[in-house]
Amino acid sequence: MALLEMNLFSDSLGMASSVNIILPEILKKSIKSEQDERRDFKTEYPVLYLLHGLSDDHTSWIRRSSIERYAENAGLAVIMPAVHRSFYTDMAQGQDYFTYVSQELPRKLEKIFPLTTKREETFIAGLSMGGYGAFKLALNFPEKFAAAASLSGALNIGEHVTSKTEAGELYEEFKWIFGDLEKVKNSKHDLFYLLKRLKGRQAEIPELYQCCGTEDFLYQDNLKFKKFCSKNNIKLKYEEEKADHEWWYWDKKIKSVIDWLPVKSK
Template structure:
């Protein structure tokens, strides 16, 4: 495997940014080469960090490099700070950056297979929200998305945020009027309803959460919503909290689940 620490300039963010990248070095892709044009290129997983982390967290806290090597998978880990993968009300356009500019840059710099059936996204906590948000806003671009302990009920929780909490002001900087997050591209439940109504091909969805996680009830709500609306979802839960030991285990489960 090659591990690359990549610094580059983002036209969308109007500043320098960073991503960590894992690229398989084996001469032949272990999951098979379909065409000469794709020889030496790899399917790609965009792997997203949580609220208090950055693009280095997955490499420092898990064995993602070893897992990716086993399955011949390229992994792109971008830095989006505390943006909730959103075009911020008072800040940078991180959703546009990660959904449009980042893939274009990554595909120019690294040997990645292109197209929906070779492109996946996953993340933990804030990144779990970001993964589903990316896939549901761009179902034509992602074959599958996975949320590990994701902040999936963000729209409802933002509207109910306590004005005395520090997070309230931070969410206002990100989303603006917190009572208007629902029924927008930042609301996962609304996005699913819209895709279902329009009979759009919804990406494969994987969701997991620990039973001792503070986000467990929000994850249950998302699961029950999918069940009621007959939206296909692979759901798993274990006795775990909001912790890296759990995510290290589950990201391997995610990679095994991905529809290569």
């Protein structure tokens, strides 16, 4: 495996940004000569976009989990972008992180690295804010992602942002991110709305994986999402156990996610 930190200028953000990349070593097929070597390389790898939480950055998964080892065993490329505290949103007063992660970054990386462009080999996952982001991107672009996973995700944004009591210290920050908070519910930011919209269109919904610790402050929101999927006959793999909002749990569960993904090279 190769671990790279890449710095690039983003047109969507209007500034430089960083992304960490785990890349499998190129696997050679039978090589007849030096001239044939490049065309005999395996040139496309399944890819997992792995998203960080609110207080983390693009280095957190590398520093605090064994993601590199898990990805190596699966032959999986992993892309970990920095989005700061944006909630993976084109911010009302800030940068366009939703556009950056969903469109610009994949286009640029696919030109540089041997990453697949096939839906069936493209996946997304994240923890906390990143769990919300993973479902948000997958449900807005179901044609791009075959599967999405949320670990202890902040899945009920549509309701929380409108209440000062529930949003707490994030209430004013949410205004910077989402703008008019009364318009978040039943919009592209609302996971429940996105699922209902896909269901109504009879569109193909990505495979969904959800887990949360029973001691987590987001546990009740996760239960609500699970019950919503069950009520609407939406396929969802759900797991829970005694855990809080903590890294030992996310390290354990990201391995479960990778084992669950339909990665052909495993």
